Amino acid sequence: MVERRGLSRVIPHIVLLAGLLLVGFPIAIALIASSHTAADLVGHFPATFGSHLIDNYRHVLLAGSTNKGAPVATMLWNSLVMALGISIGKIVISIASAYAIVYFRFPLRGLCFWLIFVTLMLPVQVRILPTYQVVADLHMLDSYSGLIVPLIASATATFLFRQFFFTLPDELLEAARIDGAGPLRFFWDMVLPLSRTTIAALFVVEFIYGWNLYLWPLIVTTRENMSTIVMGIQHMVVVADQTPSWNWIMATAVLAILPPLLVVIFMQRQFVKSFVEPEK
């Protein structure tokens, strides 16, 4: 390690502190705002925490912030199911398809791979109308499967796993074959445990992606009890003939960032490991 002295040691800290303030300030505002009554927030912004913190959170969790919206607990649950469904579904489908493409010789294998790869160029926004049509025809509107299924095929994830499988030495497969492992056993005993860190990294990325989805849930769900938290916040801000209840909105926002935060905190080590230390 290079010993650093003087300015070169101070500057990184200044940059980091500035970054911390930049990111931390909005969160502090949200936390403070969520601890006051709606009336306290009209006209001025309090600098210190108020006394309604627990009241506000209890209220939004159980009752929702507006008269018509679903309780935040329901929306959190919807978001959680969707984000988990998308991230787990993506991992399962893409690891299986990457395994097929890398380890099996079948007709049109190359074509299959390129078909998957080409879909990289077609994100949800581009194919939103036909996808909606398909989901509607299958009667999956306003359901978890409608939220999840159309999004779980992932070219990026397939590609990531494919690249990872290529780094596994051929001899590993050969040794396992001589030991008597068939294709499924090899997958289960070798490929899956060795992909652990890749899976973890992908889970973090895809969970946050799924949690933050806005456009797709907005289109496929119409019932309030199916709306997700990101949609819910939006609904709260845009209310007709009424002052937005900023204390509740902020409480909802704080609740909305908790699950992704927890995922990052608990998976961070694995996530970093997947990039710096391939276990081979």
Added chain:
Amino acid sequence: MAAIEFEKVKKAYGSDAVLHGIDLAVDKGEFLIVVGPSGCGKSTLLRMLAGLEEISDGTISIGGRVVNKLEPRERDIAMVFQNYALYPHMSVYNNMAYGLKIRRMPKAEIKARIDKAVEILQLDPAMLQRRPRQLSGGQRQRVAMGRAIVREPSVFLFDEPLSNLDAKLRVQMRIEIKRLHQLLGITTLYVTHDQVEAMTLGERLVVMNGGHIEQVGPPSEVYDWPATRFVAGFIGSPAMNFMAGTIDDSGEYVILEGGERLALPAGAAYAAGRAVDVGIRPEHLTAVADGPFSLSVELVENLGADSLLHAYNEQGAMICRLPGHSSLLPGQRVTLDVMRDAPIHLFDSETQRRLHSGSGRSNG
């Protein structure tokens, strides 16, 4: 009955033929070395035996059973790879136990077998709980051998197992493998490109080149009586010296390109005027006051026990192994002669095959 039998075995990738009809029988308990330059098909041959490559044509049998269509696990073999191919996420113990677990062997027996392998390989039992990553190269190779031993196969396959080790470990592991074979007596096929491994390890040597078997025989026989010019040049380090020449009218001498005259070995009739390649091993040359070869010294490598003299003339370069230290200096003139009673090797320039099968001794 042979433990392993190759019959007219061919391998082709599309129209690209890699092996052109290999016939070979390996006796039970034999240690057979397959040696050849890279790309000669030796690894392919081994991998076909293991079931990792398909057999394009011909049959391979193990213990009298044709295995062409069998999966690797059904062939009763165990293989040790050059890069060890240990399972990185499993402990050493589980690496060895994996194949046995798949065969649903009782836990107690798995443990007994691993304990036995640990003892045979003199592994540190504390190592069993470690991951392969935490082991040194030599230890990993030992574990890979342990994984092969616990399966108690009827055939061991080694694919250049020592190539990734440093020189000192290589010597150590070479002895270990030899000892292992003496102890277990399991039929072993060992692929290598290393001269020393080829000469010292096996009971028989198979020299391959370009998808053909050039010669099969005990290492000393292959060294003393190379069947083709390729074998003569490939086996032995430094390589044999070759000179082009023609049999003279009497059929008793060969006239080399440079005009030198060498007496032909007895025991064969030579056609006058035939173009031949004459091969002389470096250790069969000696520096003399008056001899047929007159050269300039290019450099001398002192190896301690002996020294290698590199010299050249208009016809090309020659290498001569001289006993002890040599005081010759680059640029000096040197005269070489074939040692008394040392063999010279004659190969037909056209067919590249050995011309005489007799004693081969030069009659002086």
